[in-house]
Amino acid sequence: MERANGSRPAGCGVALALDFWPLCDTWGIVVQAVAGVGLVICVVLMLALLLWSACASRRRNSVLAALMLFLMATAGIFALPYSFLIALSPQTCPVRVFAFGVLFSVAFGALLARGLSLLGVSLARGWREVCVTAALALVQVIIATEWLLVVLVQDKRTCQFSQPEFAMLQIYVMVLLATALVTALGFLRYTCVTYSYRDSGQVHRQNKVQASLLVLTLLLSVCVWLVWITLLTYGNRAMGRSPLWDDPVISVALTANGWVLLLGHGFTQVRFMCKHNARTKDPPLDFTGWTSSRTPPAAPPDLKTGTDNEGFQTDTDARRGNDVAWSGIFMRELSAEKDYSIPRPTTTNINEPYDEYYGHRV
Secondary structure (H helix, E strand, O other), rough: OOOOOOOOOOOOOOOOHHHHHHOOHHHHHHHHHHHHHHHHHHHHHHHHHHHOOOOOOHHHHHHHHHHHHHHHHHHHHHOOHHHHOOOOOOOHHHHHHHHHHHHHHHHHHHHHHHHHHHHHHHHHOHHHHHHHHHHHHHHHHHHHHHHHHHHHHHHOOOOOOOHHHHHOOHHHHHHHHHHHHHHHHHHHHHHHOOOOOOOOOOHHHHHHHHHHHHHHHHHHHHHHHHHHHHEEEEEEEEOOOOOOHHHHHHHHHHHHHHHHHHHHHHHHHHHHHHHHHHHHOOOOOOOOOOOOOOOOOOOOOOOOOOOOHHHOOOOOOHHOOEEEEOOOOEEEOOOOOOOOOOOOOOOOOOOOOOOHHHHHHO
């Protein structure tokens, strides 16, 4: 891809090939810088989560794994603009076709699985959340692989595609995005309308914040996708800028959507996990002013004070069966020789109690 006037960018060397000119152009440098910062932050967060997983409880390992999978997909989205900064070639075409849809299917599948988990769906609780994300992404892997096999192996053509065809390859990803948005809206409505007495007020507020951030992240992602698909299939051609602006539009869309996913879900989930971990840890007990290390603790006082009530003395066997008058009330002691148990009803036919009834049934 070259400039509109065909001139070489000022930062490009003379020996640099035409396909790599966008790397040293102004917009290319900005996209590389912004995407590179996002990629570094994703890697740092993943390393921090790996270190934290060593000391975290096993109950949180499934949430850590789901978040790690999401951050890996976000890091791949930040790295993908570099394949669009370089001109389309037989080397970059498979990367664009395969990685674009698969990375977004993992990211949006993780958001969908997270929404289902927050709604309490048993299919996406615990480690099943990671399995649901992987299963949803596997569908896009099959679609992209089948397209590459048909084009490269069966038809024996070079890897080339039109812009509408590239957008058509992302239909399944758009379905995932729409489904995740509907699920997040359902969870937001659930947190706003209902209230569970099992949860404290802090947990309820945190669920409401998670639902709001999830909806905001998906809404912004929908806006980014609507813009780049509209420009790629219609806008650039209507303005006479196609194919000059096609690759820059996708590069900017990838970078923008990556930051939306990182800020809207990546950072916030790490923060929620840190707050949950700090809340579950009990604070150390402080006995300052209660005991002293120099003086031994005092012995407990004798709880037995006063005189015993003779009326509660254990009765002897000699008094059983005799009448006793105590405080004006006449009482008789129960005799141990008599049976005072309540009789229980018994049946004469213990095998089939209804044989007689069924035998005379009309």
